[in-house]
Amino acid sequence: GAVVSQHPSRVICKSGTSVKIECRSLDFQATTMFWYRQFPKQSLMLMATSNEGSKATYEQGVEKDKFLINHASLTLSTLTVTSAHPEDSSFYICSAALAGSYNEQFFGPGTRLTVL
Amino acid sequence: LAKTTQPISMDSYEGQEVNITCSHNNIATNDYITWYQQFPSQGPRFIIQGYKTKVTNEVASLFIPADRKSSTLSLPRVSLSDTAVYYCLVGDPRFTSGTYKYIFGTGTRLKVLA
Numbered sequence: 001g002a003v004v005s006q007h008p009s010r011v012i013c014k015s016g017t018s019v020k021i022e023c024r025s026l027d028f029q030a031t032t033m034f035w036y037r038q039f040p041k042q043s044l045m046l047m048a049t050s051n052e053g054s055k056a057t058y059e060q061g062v063e064k065d066k067f068l069i070n071h072a073s074l075t076l077s078t079l080t081v082t083s084a085h086p087e088d089s090s091f092y093i094c095s096a097a098l099a100g101s102y103n104e105q106f107f108g109p110g111t112r113l114t115v116l
Numbered sequence: 117l118a119k120t121t122q123p124i125s126m127d128s129y130e131g132q133e134v135n136i137t138c139s140h141n142n143i144a145t146n147d148y149i150t151w152y153q154q155f156p157s158q159g160p161r162f163i164i165q166g167y168k169t170k171v172t173n174e175v176a177s178l179f180i181p182a183d184r185k186s187s188t189l190s191l192p193r194v195s196l197s198d199t200a201v202y203y204c205l206v207g208d209p210r211f212t213s214g215t216y217k218y219i220f221g222t223g224t225r226l227k228v229l230a
Contacts, residue, residue, distance in 0.1 A: 004159075034217065043203070044160070044220040093159045095218075105218060107152075107159035 002028045004096050006108035013084055014116055021079045021111045023094030029074035030096035034105065035067075038091040050077045084115045120204045120221040127227045134191045136224050138204030141185050146208040149180060149187045154201045154223070163202070164189070191226075199228045 003026040013019050023033055031052050036044040048069050050056045056069035068080040077096075081088055091112055095105040121139040128134045140149070148167050152160035164171055166178040166187070177190040191198060203223040 006159075036220075043222055046217060046219060049217055091157065095159070105162075107161070110157065110159045112157065 002026075002096070002098070002106040004030075004094065004106045004108040006092075006094055006111050008111060009109065010112040010114070012114045012116065015085050016083055018080055018082045019084055019113060021081075021092055021094075021113075023077045023079070023096070023108055025075045025096040025106070028096075028098055028106075030077075030098060031074060032097045033071055033077040034095045034097070035069060035077075035079050036093045036095070038093060038110075040091075044093060047079075081113065084113070086115045089113055089115045119219075120206055122202075122204055122221060122224045124222060125225040125227070127229060128194055129229050130195055131193050134194050134198075134226060134228075136189045136191075136202055136204075136226070137186060138189070138221075139186045140204070140206045143184050143206050144208070147184075147206045148208065149178065149184075150205045150207075151176070151178065151189045152203045152205065154203065160203060194226075194228045196228050196230060199226060201225050 005024045005026055007022045011019055033050045035047045037047050038044045046059050047062045048056045048058045050069050050071040052071045052074050058064045066082055071077040091110050093107060093110045095107045097105050148165055150165040151163040153163050154160040164173055164176045164178045166180055168180050171178045179188040201223040203220055205218050207218060
């Protein structure tokens with residue numbers, strides 16, 4: 001089956017620094033990738049939809065200047081949390097989809113971000 | 117986008133069949149119903165997807181009535197390792213539609229007891 005990886009799996013950083021999270025589709029080309037955030041005991045919240053070669057579409061309430069998304073290739077999307085603060089601490093999950101077919105989204109294992 | 121409603125939590129015992137029902141009254145003609153399983157600190161894992169009637173795979177069955185306003189995920193003979201959160205999602209999985217995206221509801225927290 002299709003595999004999506006994320007790197008790093010967990011990261012701890014100081015307040016004010018920027019953190020980059022990578023999402024890769026390992027064995028298929030993903031024209032669309034999605035980024036989610038999940039707080040403890042809560043459901044996944046869609047942050048943005050990322051299409052290869054174009055600007056990401058952000059959900060209402062998500063700051064595009066704070067959460068920078070780059071989908072430069074068909075196998076890689078990156079999420080950069082700029083000037084991270086403790087309230088940005090969360091579990092970030094990406095998923096990838098293959099366009100043009102009836103297909104489920106393939107989710108990555110997630111990245112645990114802790115901002116001190 | 118269709119909104120889904122599921123029970124917040126369920127308890128079951130090992131070896132029992134578990135049925136989790138999801139309501140999606142506003143499902144659209146092109147929408148499919150997909151169920152995911154999520155363990156703590158992991159990404160969701162695909163379980164099953166269907167459009168109508170019944171779908172069965174090696175891990176679960178999905179029952180969808182004719183009006184498609186609800187669906188039921190059936191897990192046969194659950195074990196302790198099936199303790200997880202189960203999400204019902206509704207949407208058009210044909211990404212050529214250009215507007216497809218998953219909106220996760222609250223999910224159902226299933227706890228399997230020994």
